[in-house]
Amino acid sequence: MNEKKVSGNRRTVPVSRNGESLQSNPEVKSTFACPVIGKCGGCDCLDVPYQKQLKDKRKLVAGLLKPYCDLEGILPMEEPYFYRNKVHAVFGRDRRGNVIAGTYEKNSHRIVSVEKCLIEDEKAQAIIRTIRDLCKSFKIKIYDEDTGYGLLRHVLVRCGKNSGQYMVVLVMSSLILPGKNHFLKALLQEHPEITTVAVNVNDRRTSMILGEKEQVIYGKGYIEDTLCGKIFRISPRSFYQVNPVQAQKLYNKALEYADFHGNERIVDAYCRIGTIGIAAADHVKEVIGVELNRDAVRDARVNARRNDVRNISFYENDAGIFLTQMAEQNAKVDAVILDPPRAGSDEAFLASVAALSPGKVIYISCNPQTLARDLEYLTHKGYRARRACAVDMFPQTAEHVETCVLLAKA
Numbered sequence: 214m215n216e217k218k219v220s221g222n223r224r225t226v227p228v229s230r231n232g233e234s235l236q237s238n239p240e241v242k243s244t245f246a247c248p249v250i251g252k253c254g255g256c257d258c259l260d261v262p263y264q265k266q267l268k269d270k271r272k273l274v275a276g277l278l279k280p281y282c283d284l285e286g287i288l289p290m291e292e293p294y295f296y297r298n299k300v301h302a303v304f305g306r307d308r309r310g311n312v313i314a315g316t317y318e319k320n321s322h323r324i325v326s327v328e329k330c331l332i333e334d335e336k337a338q339a340i341i342r343t344i345r346d347l348c349k350s351f352k353i354k355i356y357d358e359d360t361g362y363g364l365l366r367h368v369l370v371r372c373g374k375n376s377g378q379y380m381v382v383l384v385m386s387s388l389i390l391p392g393k394n395h396f397l398k399a400l401l402q403e404h405p406e407i408t409t410v411a412v413n414v415n416d417r418r419t420s421m422i423l424g425e426k427e428q429v430i431y432g433k434g435y436i437e438d439t440l441c442g443k444i445f446r447i448s449p450r451s452f453y454q455v456n457p458v459q460a461q462k463l464y465n466k467a468l469e470y471a472d473f474h475g476n477e478r479i480v481d482a483y484c485r486i487g488t489i490g491i492a493a494a495d496h497v498k499e500v501i502g503v504e505l506n507r508d509a510v511r512d513a514r515v516n517a518r519r520n521d522v523r524n525i526s527f528y529e530n531d532a533g534i535f536l537t538q539m540a541e542q543n544a545k546v547d548a549v550i551l552d553p554p555r556a557g558s559d560e561a562f563l564a565s566v567a568a569l570s571p572g573k574v575i576y577i578s579c580n581p582q583t584l585a586r587d588l589e590y591l592t593h594k595g596y597r598a599r600r601a602c603a604v605d606m607f608p609q610t611a612e613h614v615e616t617c618v619l620l621a622k623a
Contacts, residue, residue: 504527
């Protein structure tokens with residue numbers, strides 16, 4: 214396998230003959246250059262050998278967790294390229310007036326045109342390039358952030374890595390897409406893998422990508438994928454792990470740490486579309502899922518029925534408030550699984566966990582810094598970190614790493 218090379222600001226990494234990454238394949242001969250590294254704010258470690266990335270991430274997490282427990286290791290990704298199943302492109306025009314699709318330059322709102330990305334699903338990228346080219350043919354006006362004039366703002370593509378299904382979300386300032394039927398025909402002719410297309414309306418001057426109003430213009434409005442042997446429904450706004458290959462390793466590690474025996478009652482906090490709770494349902498007596506996002510709760514309930522899981526219930530509520538109410542009712546819970554956003558859990562939620570007093574807490578974190586902060590709080594509330602393992606969920610990026618920690622009553 215060729216070594217990574219640096220030439221000026223163009224950095225190359227090994228890919229296979231058909232364009233897909235096969236870094237572990239010793240027969241790989243070709244390379245693909247990334248001309249926008251350092252601009253797009255995404256892959257900041259493309260020129261760092263993968264084993265060095267793993268070593269650095271392990272060192273980071275181990276250092277932060279040292280006051281609480283030893284880190285058992287970090288689980289690598291065998292094929293650490295083209296793994297993102299969710300691809301977002303912002304649309305704009307360059308100085309010559311040409312339609313471009315890409316991402317915002319780091320710490321700015323200048324659009325960096327991205328032709329090919331090394332961590333995003335390749336078919337999803339091809340779909341975005343096709344939509345970019347169709348904009349000219351169908352005279353679709355591109356939204357201008359400065360003037361607030363125009364129609365197409367963003368394109369979001371989500372894919373089921375195991376199902377092969379693709380969802381396209383056109384984020385526009387209006388529901389009206391000129392020449393909609395002809396546009397869809399041209400798009401689907403080029404990409405028959407697309408199983409659904411939706412229009413999402415975002416007519417506000419905001420940094421948020423998706424708006425509240427949505428209309429399905431082709432297909433069912435969702436896709437499905439398989440994770441941990443279960444089938445999950447994914448809607449435009451619902452959360453789903455962007456790297457399902459590594460997510461499965463993460464969830465398996467969480468279940469290993471939990472060591473359920475079949476008679477437990479557990480809470481899945483921040484449950485989103487129910488992935489970890491539904492995966493755990495086979496190993497416990499009852500699962501209670503709590504999530505604030507209404508769309509995610511709807512999908513979670515559908516997912517439970519889809520997988521014939523009958524010992525799980527989902528509640529649309531703030532996780533901290535819900536757990537506090539359970540504690541006030543003297544509810545008995547054996548374990549709490551929590552997978553909070555990058556900001557971690559707030560003190561109110563952690564206090565509710567301590568008040569509920571489960572025997573075990575399985576903390577899944579995507580931010581080692583906030584994980585260490587929250588562990589400090591929980592260890593002062595009678596818990597002790599027993600085991601911890603990192604999972605490289607985001608190869609080619611610095612510091613972005615998932616960690617699973619088992620805490621038990623001291």
